[in-house]
Amino acid sequence: MSAVLGLILIPLAVGGLLCLLRSDALRTALVVTAVVVVGALSCSLAMRPSPMDLAELPFNAHTVSQGVMAVGIAISLFLIYVGIRARNALVVLLALAQGGLMVWFKAGPGAHVAVEQHLFVDNFGVIMALINGLVGGGICLYALGYMREYHGKAHADVRDRRPFFFGLLFLFMGAMFGLIFANNLTWLFLFWEVTTLCSFLLIGYTQTDEAKRNALRALVMNLAGGLAFALAIVFLHQKTGTIELQAALKSDKALALLPAALLCFAGITKAAQLPFSSWLLGAMVAPTPVSALLHSSTMVKAGVYLVLRMAPVVEGTKVGLLVALVGAVTFVIGSLAAITASDAKRVLAWSTVANLGLIVLCGGIGTYEAVWAGVLLIIFHAVAKCLLFLCVGVVEHKLHSRDIESMAGLVVSMPRVSVMMQIGMAGMFLAPFGMLISKWAVLKAVVDASPVLSVFVVFGSAATLFFWVKWMGKLLEVVTPPPRVSKELETGEAVALYGLSAATALACLLFPLISRHYIEPFVAGVYGLSASLEQGNVIIMIIMMALVLLFPITFLNYGRGVRVTDAYLGGANVQSSTRFRTSADTVQEVAIGNYYLHNLLNEAKLAWWGVAGSAVLLGLMFLLALLRL
Amino acid sequence: MSPWTRLLIYLVAAPILGGLLAGWDRRITARMQSRQGPPILQPFYDVLKLWKKENVVVRRSQNYYIFFFLLFTVFTGGLFFAGADLLLVIFALTLAAIFFVLGAYKASSPYSFVGAERELIQMMAYEPMVLLTAIGMYMVTKSFHVHDIAGHGSLLIFALPGVFLGFLYTLEIKFRKSPFDLSCSHHAHQELVRGITTEFSGRSLAMIEIAHWYENVFLLAWVFLFFAAMPALGIVMSVAVFLFMIFVDNVFARLKWQAALKSAWAVTVVLGFGNILVLSLWSGKPAAPPAVVDAPSAPVMVETTTPKLAAQPLPATTTTDRRN
Amino acid sequence: MSRFAKSPWLIHYDASSCNGCDIEVLACLTPKFDVERLGVVNTGNPKHADIFLVTGAVNEQSREVIRNIYHQLPEPKVVVAVGVCASSGGIFAECYNIAGGVDGVIPVDVYVPGCAARPEAIIDGVVQALDVLERKQKEMTALANSLDKALFQRATKADAPEILALQKIAYQSEAEIYGEDSLPAQQQTLAELEADFESVPDMAKPFGWDGPLPVPVGPAQIVFLKAVVNGKIIGSVRGYQLGDTVCLRRLSVHPYFWRRGIGRQLVRELEAAFPAAKRFEIFTGRESSRSLGHFRKLGYQEFATTQFNPKVTWVYMQKDRA
Numbered sequence A: 001m002s003a004v005l006g007l008i009l010i011p012l013a014v015g016g017l018l019c020l021l022r023s024d025a026l027r028t029a030l031v032v033t034a035v036v037v038v039g040a041l042s043c044s045l046a047m048r049p050s051p052m053d054l055a056e057l058p059f060n061a062h063t064v065s066q067g068v069m070a071v072g073i074a075i076s077l078f079l080i081y082v083g084i085r086a087r088n089a090l091v092v093l094l095a096l097a098q099g100g101l102m103v104w105f106k107a108g109p110g111a112h113v114a115v116e117q118h119l120f121v122d123n124f125g126v127i128m129a130l131i132n133g134l135v136g137g138g139i140c141l142y143a144l145g146y147m148r149e150y151h152g153k154a155h156a157d158v159r160d161r162r163p164f165f166f167g168l169l170f171l172f173m174g175a176m177f178g179l180i181f182a183n184n185l186t187w188l189f190l191f192w193e194v195t196t197l198c199s200f201l202l203i204g205y206t207q208t209d210e211a212k213r214n215a216l217r218a219l220v221m222n223l224a225g226g227l228a229f230a231l232a233i234v235f236l237h238q239k240t241g242t243i244e245l246q247a248a249l250k251s252d253k254a255l256a257l258l259p260a261a262l263l264c265f266a267g268i269t270k271a272a273q274l275p276f277s278s279w280l281l282g283a284m285v286a287p288t289p290v291s292a293l294l295h296s297s298t299m300v301k302a303g304v305y306l307v308l309r310m311a312p313v314v315e316g317t318k319v320g321l322l323v324a325l326v327g328a329v330t331f332v333i334g335s336l337a338a339i340t341a342s343d344a345k346r347v348l349a350w351s352t353v354a355n356l357g358l359i360v361l362c363g364g365i366g367t368y369e370a371v372w373a374g375v376l377l378i379i380f381h382a383v384a385k386c387l388l389f390l391c392v393g394v395v396e397h398k399l400h401s402r403d404i405e406s407m408a409g410l411v412v413s414m415p416r417v418s419v420m421m422q423i424g425m426a427g428m429f430l431a432p433f434g435m436l437i438s439k440w441a442v443l444k445a446v447v448d449a450s451p452v453l454s455v456f457v458v459f460g461s462a463a464t465l466f467f468w469v470k471w472m473g474k475l476l477e478v479v480t481p482p483p484r485v486s487k488e489l490e491t492g493e494a495v496a497l498y499g500l501s502a503a504t505a506l507a508c509l510l511f512p513l514i515s516r517h518y519i520e521p522f523v524a525g526v527y528g529l530s531a532s533l534e535q536g537n538v539i540i541m542i543i544m545m546a547l548v549l550l551f552p553i554t555f556l557n558y559g560r561g562v563r564v565t566d567a568y569l570g571g572a573n574v575q576s577s578t579r580f581r582t583s584a585d586t587v588q589e590v591a592i593g594n595y596y597l598h599n600l601l602n603e604a605k606l607a608w609w610g611v612a613g614s615a616v617l618l619g620l621m622f623l624l625a626l627l628r629l
Numbered sequence B: 001m002s003p004w005t006r007l008l009i010y011l012v013a014a015p016i017l018g019g020l021l022a023g024w025d026r027r028i029t030a031r032m033q034s035r036q037g038p039p040i041l042q043p044f045y046d047v048l049k050l051w052k053k054e055n056v057v058v059r060r061s062q063n064y065y066i067f068f069f070l071l072f073t074v075f076t077g078g079l080f081f082a083g084a085d086l087l088l089v090i091f092a093l094t095l096a097a098i099f100f101v102l103g104a105y106k107a108s109s110p111y112s113f114v115g116a117e118r119e120l121i122q123m124m125a126y127e128p129m130v131l132l133t134a135i136g137m138y139m140v141t142k143s144f145h146v147h148d149i150a151g152h153g154s155l156l157i158f159a160l161p162g163v164f165l166g167f168l169y170t171l172e173i174k175f176r177k178s179p180f181d182l183s184c185s186h187h188a189h190q191e192l193v194r195g196i197t198t199e200f201s202g203r204s205l206a207m208i209e210i211a212h213w214y215e216n217v218f219l220l221a222w223v224f225l226f227f228a229a230m231p232a233l234g235i236v237m238s239v240a241v242f243l244f245m246i247f248v249d250n251v252f253a254r255l256k257w258q259a260a261l262k263s264a265w266a267v268t269v270v271l272g273f274g275n276i277l278v279l280s281l282w283s284g285k286p287a288a289p290p291a292v293v294d295a296p297s298a299p300v301m302v303e304t305t306t307p308k309l310a311a312q313p314l315p316a317t318t319t320t321d322r323r324n
Numbered sequence C: 001m002s003r004f005a006k007s008p009w010l011i012h013y014d015a016s017s018c019n020g021c022d023i024e025v026l027a028c029l030t031p032k033f034d035v036e037r038l039g040v041v042n043t044g045n046p047k048h049a050d051i052f053l054v055t056g057a058v059n060e061q062s063r064e065v066i067r068n069i070y071h072q073l074p075e076p077k078v079v080v081a082v083g084v085c086a087s088s089g090g091i092f093a094e095c096y097n098i099a100g101g102v103d104g105v106i107p108v109d110v111y112v113p114g115c116a117a118r119p120e121a122i123i124d125g126v127v128q129a130l131d132v133l134e135r136k137q138k139e140m141t142a143l144a145n146s147l148d149k150a151l152f153q154r155a156t157k158a159d160a161p162e163i164l165a166l167q168k169i170a171y172q173s174e175a176e177i178y179g180e181d182s183l184p185a186q187q188q189t190l191a192e193l194e195a196d197f198e199s200v201p202d203m204a205k206p207f208g209w210d211g212p213l214p215v216p217v218g219p220a221q222i223v224f225l226k227a228v229v230n231g232k233i234i235g236s237v238r239g240y241q242l243g244d245t246v247c248l249r250r251l252s253v254h255p256y257f258w259r260r261g262i263g264r265q266l267v268r269e270l271e272a273a274f275p276a277a278k279r280f281e282i283f284t285g286r287e288s289s290r291s292l293g294h295f296r297k298l299g300y301q302e303f304a305t306t307q308f309n310p311k312v313t314w315v316y317m318q319k320d321r322a
């Protein structure tokens, strides 16, 4: 109990404190301590048997609920103020609508609703808490060094608001813990709104026009999701008489369908699925730790968390099928769009959108196999994607560019970072590493549930392959060896990156254990039965892993028995692999650039079609939910 | 035959068979061009020679990738012949191909680089169809395991004619034959010098050849799987497919990569997906009905070691049924 | 016939042919002659080829190309000059832009006469080339097998061209480390290298040496060593004594023979060649961890660094005679 409360309250308290701290040394000390404490607490949570009994709260739940209400109103008011200042009617309207709705609900129909369990922790919650605590903690450590450098020389024009920045990071983290543990939907809703608010403030951190614009866009989209959430609470109460998440899952599926559809919609907005992907892509303007936080441990994961929670309700229904389709379409479009991007962060963002699409697909299908696969995906994606973002952040600081083309020869200039990036990418798509295991599971689940959907998965993964491998190749290729970067990593960055690389590797090695001790009990708890990987396949995976790990070992034999010559340039080399004599007798440098398939794929058009298609699908979903199909 | 024997036979016999196939390929091609052609054993001579040649590289580490390409190609075929999960086989195949591509990137030469990019495009072109083939087989036999698919009583080709044709289309890419010999070609007419293999020489080039032999045998064995219920027919058809590949190779000119990608995807959607669509409509409900959530208090059955996912106890009704 | 004779792959380069010979080369591939029945493949890629088939005489433009392609062919390799132009310059020999036959640029093994050379003659030339190929292959194997019989001898001026070629190959990977196209060792000309036998070059100054270099120096002060296997030079090093200090310079070993103790042996032999010296000194690039480690194992220790250019910093290492 205390661990759960601690996880929610400590980050919140630390966040508040950090806002007040001006001293760099003190801040560092506090952040490190808090990260250690939160990490230890989430680990201790994982050691306990779940689900936990949290019926007895050490405080008066009613008072807390009043407090929750007050904070909720405060947030709504603040958002209205933001909307007025930005002259954005949509923000004002949405904030007003959901704030008003909640006040009305609290005062009227929901005033006397009985809530048995305000908090609830099961194995899924534990997994999410671990991700949030460890990955999120890693990001905070990384941010220490990164932000110092960020304000040092890289972005001298941006006002240094680090106290505010770190305060928000921890606030975000605390809200995420609350979101994971809350069972009372009104509480959950509050934390949901806090993450929306934090993300808005963090995306707008640099206060450039672009940042402000993108932050506002993120706000509008997430508020739309928030409104759906608020509506879901009202409908759920009206139909089933409860506002508890777990109780809703146990209630009559037909009655809970509309609220579930609304919650799925909320999840889809937060998980940046099409048609709402643009806010996540716009969020790139923020400093890298923010992107990492949004993409890996918090925010978008909150969205898919909710969708996966709703899985048992929508399973087998047309609504579920449509949710799955939105995810599937997002997966394909996101993967194809990632091919066309050369900005590393943009590639990562599209890939996040795509992978979350896969998770939403799982949630929409909703069978036990699919949910099992979805939870696996969440784990692997969180670690690997976070690692990649943080690596890109480091590279951006050193090379002053995050264009993938400028990363040529990174193995020479920043060997350590490039190796970690390779690990992250391998973790994203390559057998026998993390994501591939989950993609495999997804494929099986999809085929079992509705084979027709599998066509999206196969095309999406083919596209995924293309953009990852060409990026990997870019890091390896050394046309003109760049100079070695002197100091690759700051201490905090090093801790985070090494930790995450280890985590990526460990997650792959230990996933059978993770599956057995956390995911399977959770899935079994919901469905009565669970999926798992076959023993034989696990063994084969481990053999593959062992073979791949041999790869670095072969480098012991590096450079033996070969003769180095120039690359073939039609014989016209001018004493090197990189320069050649042209027919006009001038000397030209070799330049090599990746394919982006611009003549086949157009990012804007793809996005347009994706938005249109998924918007239609979502509309259809609400229609069917209303008709209770 | 136990899986281990089959595995062993594959490891030993595949390079021999693959080399012979390559020899026949060159011989038949020559005959189709009214030439005499090289001896059947020519591919072996080539590889033996390459093995003894000096290894010339642009970047010192490039050859390690090739070694792993060979390793994982062999591993892939081994998995297949040992009767493992078809999806896993595909993933291992992809891993092998990625090592090849990364090696070419590592070589950092313009020609191998373009070859690598084209190879990637080809992978992107064939991957969906290959996966759909596995899925199609699963839908018919209810198992992803090569072992079970081969042991399935009926001829898969009847249920999967579209998938088979689509698979043939992608096979042409995998065999590196015209019209899809974009990333590297075995023939005299080349455009990117030697494409993806440009910067590999000596022993590494020999390894690439051997890997192709292993791969080709494995791919033909996959063709066999469509006819596994009648082994004799299966062998005949595998050979026929091989001859057909050579025929197409000699008849068609090379396509642009855009055309290769688009056409392969179109074929995948029309033939592969169409077939699967028909199959799923035909069999009425999806292959396995989703499970029912009765109550969390239901006996928890966490299945961990049962061989197949599909073989799990599944309640007969779906939520939709119950509500109606 | 050995495996080499059964699988000759070739690359065909047109140096400045009138295209007559080229057409005949292509004719060899046609059904009438079909060289593929002999296992011949026209690879078009030097890295894959065994035989370098050149048509036409060498002109200003093709000279470098021929040299480049030749160096990119892996050993063992054979050069076949097809047609009188490639053999001697032919009817173009007197032209203002023609440098003569191919053998003026690279060693030619087989000459195919004719203008244009007939396909039969070309095929015959290729077949003859196979014998040469086989012989070279045997030499190569013998070389690799007789490492333990490496001889360490004093080099003479006559060895200069071979040592220069070796130096260029050996320093290539160093250049890669620094992102340079070439290091000073690779930029040396033949004349400069020949001068190294007689006088102390600039690069042989010990660290911190301000004074002028002693000229002329006695032969005892300059020792130029080579490592020879089967008549081929696979390694070399030179030492210059100035006062009590001996400077070791330009230790190079052919990459094919790395990590087999050749370099270690060369340094030991050189140290032994200066019995009067009290101190030995070398320098190497700071990022060359391999050679740094190598010298540390031989008892050398870093004592100073200098910036050579923005990318390269030299580390000086020394060792006192025990």
Ligand code: SF4
Pocket: C016, C017, C018, C019, C020, C021, C022, C055, C056, C057, C082, C083, C084, C085, C086, C090, C091, C114, C115, C116, C117
């Ligand atoms: S030898 Fe005769 S045919 Fe051949 S290139 Fe010279 S001039 Fe032309």
